[in-house]
Amino acid sequence: QVQLQESGPGLVKPSETLSLTCTVSGYSISSGYYWGWIRQPPGKGLEWIGSIFHSGSTSYNPSLKSRVTISIDTSKNQFSLRLHSVTAADTAVYYCARVYTGMSVDYWGQGTLVTVSS
Amino acid sequence: EIVLTQSPGTLSLSPGERATLSCRASQSISINYLAWYQQKPGQAPRLLIYGASSKATGIPDRFSGSGSGTDFTLTISRLEPEDFAVYYCQQYGSSSLTFGGGTKVEIK
Numbered sequence: 001q002v003q004l005q006e007s008g009p010g011l012v013k014p015s016e017t018l019s020l021t022c023t024v025s026g027y028s029i030s031s032g033y034y035w036g037w038i039r040q041p042p043g044k045g046l047e048w049i050g051s052i053f054h055s056g057s058t059s060y061n062p063s064l065k066s067r068v069t070i071s072i073d074t075s076k077n078q079f080s081l082r083l084h085s086v087t088a089a090d091t092a093v094y095y096c097a098r099v100y101t102g103m104s105v106d107y108w109g110q111g112t113l114v115t116v117s118s
Numbered sequence: 119e120i121v122l123t124q125s126p127g128t129l130s131l132s133p134g135e136r137a138t139l140s141c142r143a144s145q146s147i148s149i150n151y152l153a154w155y156q157q158k159p160g161q162a163p164r165l166l167i168y169g170a171s172s173k174a175t176g177i178p179d180r181f182s183g184s185g186s187g188t189d190f191t192l193t194i195s196r197l198e199p200e201d202f203a204v205y206y207c208q209q210y211g212s213s214s215l216t217f218g219g220g221t222k223v224e225i226k
Contacts, residue, residue: 036215046155046163046206048215059213062119095162102169103210104153108162 002026004096004109012090012116018083022096022109023076030054030074034099037070037081039092040111047092051099052079086116120144120211122218130226137194139221141207146187151210154183154192157220158203166205167192197223 008020022035029035036051050060052070060068064083072079083090093111100106121144131137141152149170155163165174167183170190180195194201202225207218 045219046208046217048217051215061214099215100165100168102150102153103215104165104168104174104208105155105163106165106168106174108164111162 002098002107004098004107006094006096006109006112008112008114010112010114012086012114013118014087014116015085018081018086018090018094018114018116020081020094020096020112020114021078022080023078024098025077027098028074029072029077029079034103035072035079036097036099036105038095038097038105038108039090040095041089041092049081049083049094088116090114091116119214120147120209120216122207122209122216124205124207124218124221126221127219128222128224130224131197132226133197133199135197137192137197137201137223139192139194139205139223141185141190141192141218143188143190143209147209147211149186152183152185152190153208155206155208156201156203157206163206194223 003025005023012018034051037049050070052058067084069082095111096109097105098107123142125140152170154167157163171183182193204220204222
């Protein structure tokens with residue numbers, strides 16, 4: 001059974017960098033698929049942040065591209081998100097996920113709430 | 119960027135009734151890249167349908183997806199109590215994923 005678990009600080013100060021890591025179990029990320037990050041502001045809808053292939057190639061949401069870096073560490077079976085220069089608008093539940101057939105998302109982490117506040 | 123518009127915003131129905139949810143794209147998308155999700159409060163979304171009409175593993179037969187081009191539909195043939203939730207459509211195109219704004223299916 002594939003499982004994903006997000007980890008990282010739950011509180012980040014404005015203008016700083018949000019950093020999260022997703023640890024995958026039950027599947028070797030070097031075997032294939034895209035791996036991605038999706039967020040959901042409280043009470044609102046879902047927003048794709050970006051994805052990374054096991055080879056390291058990335059694609060990002062154009063609206064966030066200038067502030068986002070997604071990286072992968074196949075030796076640890078992890079991938080990570082860095083979002084720079086955060087503001088209160090970046091407060092959200094952040095999900096890591098596996099991108100499946102047809103670029104749908106079949107496995108999700110439980111999500112972690114990140115609040116941007118001083 | 120392709121924009122997905124879901125309607126209605128809220129659907130008020132009783133258990134046993136049929137639910138029809140709409141997802142309209144701002145431009146034509148491949149059926150291979152249209153998916154539907156269910157989300158309950160405090161939980162991550164769950165994949166229901168991928169490729170516009172293929173059911174994900176473990177999804178009951180009462181859920182079905184259809185459509186092509188710019189118009190897609192998720193149908194729940196007979197609502198069970200556990201089906202009351204928010205539903206999102208999602209597409210992939212031009213190296214970008216986008217989600218619709220969601221339809222809430224609530225108990226009437």
